[in-house]
Amino acid sequence: MNKKKKNVKELTEEFTEDEKKGFYKAIYSRRDVRSHFTSKTIKDDILSRILNAAHHAPSVGFSQPWNFILIKDINTKIKVKKSFEEEKIHSSELVEEPKRSKYLSFKLEGILESPINLCVTYDPSRFGPFVIGRSSIPEAGLYSVCCAIQNLWLAARTEGIGVGWVSILSNDKLKNILELPDHVIPIAYLCLGYVDEFALKPDLEIAGWLSRLDLKDVIFFEKWNIKESVDWSKIQDLIKTDFDTLK
C-alpha cells in the first residue's frame, strides 16, 4: 500500500480503544503551565508538528485567519514581562483584601523561564472581505483562532511540552512590541517549554481559588436553565455521577 492510501485508511477507520485513550489523556492531563519549565530544548520537528496541528483547526469559511509568531529574543520577552507586571498591579486594584493578596501571590506566567514564547494572532482581512459564515456573526473569525490555540495546546501536551496562556497583558503594547499591523488582533500570548511536572489539577483549583463545577451544572435541556426534562431523563441521571477521573 502506498503512503497516501495508508494515511487515508488510518484516518477514515474507526478509532480503536487505544487511540481514544490517547486522545482523552491529552484532554484530561493538559494544564495551563506557569512554572516547572526545564531548560530542555524543543526540537524543531516537534515544534513544527505542534504548529501543524494548530493549522489544521476548523476555521469559518476555511479562512485560516491565524498567524503564529515564534519568539525567543530576550529583549522581546522582557518587554512583554514588563507589560504583564504593570497589568497585574493594575488588575489587583479591582479586588478586595484578602483575595487581593492571594491573587498577587500567584505565579501567573513563565515568560522568561520558558524557552519559546508564541503569539497567536487573528487577521480579519485574510481571504476577505466576504468569508462564508462570517457575515451574520463577525466574531466567528476570532473563534477559529481559539480553536487553533486549543489544538496547539493539546498537541504540545502529547509531546510533553507545557503551555501557559498569559492574558494579563496590554494588547496595545503587545501589538507595538511585535509590530503588528493595525487590523491584526493578538489573541493569545503563550509560553512553551518542557516541564518536569504537569499538575493533576488546575493551579487555581489546587490553591482553593475556585472549584470545578459539576458537569450537571453546566448542561441545560432544550432552553436556558432547564435542568429537568423527561425527554432527557437518562443523561440527566448520568451526568449527576462524578466525572472527575482523579477520584
Next chain:
Amino acid sequence: MNKKKKNVKELTEEFTEDEKKGFYKAIYSRRDVRSHFTSKTIKDDILSRILNAAHHAPSVGFSQPWNFILIKDINTKIKVKKSFEEEKIHSSELVEEPKRSKYLSFKLEGILESPINLCVTYDPSRFGPFVIGRSSIPEAGLYSVCCAIQNLWLAARTEGIGVGWVSILSNDKLKNILELPDHVIPIAYLCLGYVDEFALKPDLEIAGWLSRLDLKDVIFFEKWNIKESVDWSKIQDLIKTDFDTLK
C-alpha cells in the same frame, strides 16, 4: 493499585507513540460536517463523555464560563433553520456572481438532519465580576468557551460523531428561541450526529472555494511578517516541506 492511583499514573506518564497517534488522528480527521448524518442514536454515556471533554477545557481564571444546551425539539430546530435560511440569503447579497451562485449551492448546515443540536453559550457573570486574567483582555472569557468547543469537536470525532458549526444565524433570534438572558452570549450552534463518512478534506477545499495555506505562510519569527531569521533557520527549512498527510 486503586483506581485513583492508576488514573494518576496514566495521566502523568509520557505519551506512548500509540497514544500520540490516536491524538493526531483526531486532529487530522476532524471535519465540519453538514451532511452524511445517519439515523443512529447517540448513546447518553457517549454524549456525556463528549460534554465532559468540553468541560475540561482551559478557562481564564478557572471561570468555566460555558453552558451546553442540548436540543432535540423539532420546533426549536425549525425556528433555527428559518434563521439560517434568512441569513444565508442576506449574506449572499454581499458577494458578486459567479461566486454568489456557487455560495448558494453549498450545503452549509445539518440542523434538521442531525439528531442533536447543541448551543454553547458564554456567561460573563460566572464567578465574576473579578476573574483572574480577564481584566486586561475582557475577550479572554469568550476564548475559553471556544477552547471548550474544540475539545468537544475532537472528542466527538474520536467517537465517530460528526459536528457541524452553523454560524450563518442571527444571534438575536437564537437568544430569543433558546430564552437566553440578556447577558449570555451564544458562541456556537452545533449539529451532532453519527455520519457515514468523514471527508478527507474540508468541503470548501474540495469544492475549490479556497486552498489550505502552506504552514510556512502562517508562521513568523520574532515579529510580524518576518519569514527569514538566522536564529530560526532549521525550522524555516522544516516547515517548507509538505505537511499535508494526504499527499
